[in-house]
Amino acid sequence: MSTDLPELRPETLAVVRGRPVRAVDAPLNQPPVFASTYVGALAPDGELGYGRYGNPTWSAVEDAVGALEGGRALSYASGMAAVHAVLELAPPAATVVLPDACYLGVATLLAQRRTRYGGDVRLVDVSDTAAVLAACQGADVLWVESPTNPLMQVADLAAIGAGRPADCLYVLDSTFATPLGQRGLDLGADVVVHAATKFLSGHSDALQGIAVVGSDDTDRFARLDSTRRLQGAVPGPMDSYLVLRGLRTLPLRLRQASENAAVLASRLADHPAVDRVRWPGTGSLLSIDLPDASTADAMITRLQLWVHATSLGGVESTLERRRRWAGELPSVPPGLLRLSVGIEHVEDLWADLDQALSASR
Numbered sequence: 001m002s003t004d005l006p007e008l009r010p011e012t013l014a015v016v017r018g019r020p021v022r023a024v025d026a027p028l029n030q031p032p033v034f035a036s037t038y039v040g041a042l043a044p045d046g047e048l049g050y051g052r053y054g055n056p057t058w059s060a061v062e063d064a065v066g067a068l069e070g071g072r073a074l075s076y077a078s079g080m081a082a083v084h085a086v087l088e089l090a091p092p093a094a095t096v097v098l099p100d101a102c103y104l105g106v107a108t109l110l111a112q113r114r115t116r117y118g119g120d121v122r123l124v125d126v127s128d129t130a131a132v133l134a135a136c137q138g139a140d141v142l143w144v145e146s147p148t149n150p151l152m153q154v155a156d157l158a159a160i161g162a163g164r165p166a167d168c169l170y171v172l173d174s175t176f177a178t179p180l181g182q183r184g185l186d187l188g189a190d191v192v193v194h195a196a197t198k199f200l201s202g203h204s205d206a207l208q209g210i211a212v213v214g215s216d217d218t219d220r221f222a223r224l225d226s227t228r229r230l231q232g233a234v235p236g237p238m239d240s241y242l243v244l245r246g247l248r249t250l251p252l253r254l255r256q257a258s259e260n261a262a263v264l265a266s267r268l269a270d271h272p273a274v275d276r277v278r279w280p281g282t283g284s285l286l287s288i289d290l291p292d293a294s295t296a297d298a299m300i301t302r303l304q305l306w307v308h309a310t311s312l313g314g315v316e317s318t319l320e321r322r323r324r325w326a327g328e329l330p331s332v333p334p335g336l337l338r339l340s341v342g343i344e345h346v347e348d349l350w351a352d353l354d355q356a357l358s359a360s361r
């Protein structure tokens with residue numbers, strides 16, 4: 001990439017990064033490369049070598065997400081595969097500081113590891129910076145999600161980044177905010193994690209996880225790469241292609257979805273059927289509290305446009321009653337619905353929500 005332009009903005013990086021070298025008759029876009037192996041050299045081998053070690057389609061995604069986050073990215077088979085690889089940076093019996101409401105898969109994985117290997121999990125309210133900083137004294141890992149799933153609590157990432165002990169691995173799961181909402185490395189995190197399954201791909205058709213470390217953090221990069229090679233949770237080339245294709249429109253999708261969410265959040269706050277709206281004031285995710293589980297379930301069955309589905313961050317508006325999952329944390333109210341607002345016309349989205357809510361009163 002030419003360096004005589006001023007620093008490129010995120011909207012541009014999302015479009016221009018991760019492309020093949022510009023040459024006559026080269027494809028403009030990185031195609032999916034389906035290869036379990038590559039033609040070898042006598043010694044040493046080439047940069048790729050084998051399909052579990054590298055793939056040009058992964059590299060394209062990693063180049064683009066790394067540029068957006070201001071670091072070096074590695075992609076994995078899913079968000080949880082990236083989470084797992086990052087936890088492998090810590091000792092098995094690690095003491096981990098975790099938000100008291102966070103992505104259920106992470107909480108469950110840590111609970112399993114504690115049972116198997118020992119260690120401890122310290123739950124904190126991430127919006128309480130003093131409590132977070134106190135909990136990371138003597139801890140091995142500080143795991144932060146912001147905004148949190150599904151309570152939408154927001155952490156003061158800059159204050160946490162400045163105040164946390166240097167020897168406590170600070171990981172930020174930035175899935176909800178995307179690199180356009182916050183850049184965790186700039187705010188003092190050691191590793192940023194994304195479920196690219198969600199906003200980055202944006203079309204509910206691919207699974208992928210990303211871990212990003214600082215550009216000069218060659219040690220953690222090598223360890224994350226080694227975990228990927230040896231544990232084998234590698235992304236499929238087709239998923240990588242879909243993630244990269246989705247990433248091109250991330251800024252546009254996010255802008256429209258957030259605009260829609262702002263309108264819906266303010267109307268929902270005035271709706272007599274809604275007890276509480278949890279919206280961090282930006283982004284396209286929000287949660288609403290209905291009085292109880294049966295009211296929420298009845299509302300869901302009346303929806304025609306909104307789809308009842310887990311996951312989030314797609315162009316389609318979806319929603320989910322989180323406590324339908326047996327393991328969901330007790331801090332999540334039974335009547336809470338998490339809404340992932342898409343890019344449809346906001347009036348259509350509102351009309352559907354309004355009819356379903358009004359009938360549920």
Ligand SMILES: *Cc1c(COP(=O)(O)O)cnc(C)c1O
Binds near residue numbers: 078080149173
């Ligand atoms: C979905 C999600 C994950 C896990 O991603 P998968 O691709 O489903 O494995 C991790 N963290 C957060 C915040 C998520 O929303």
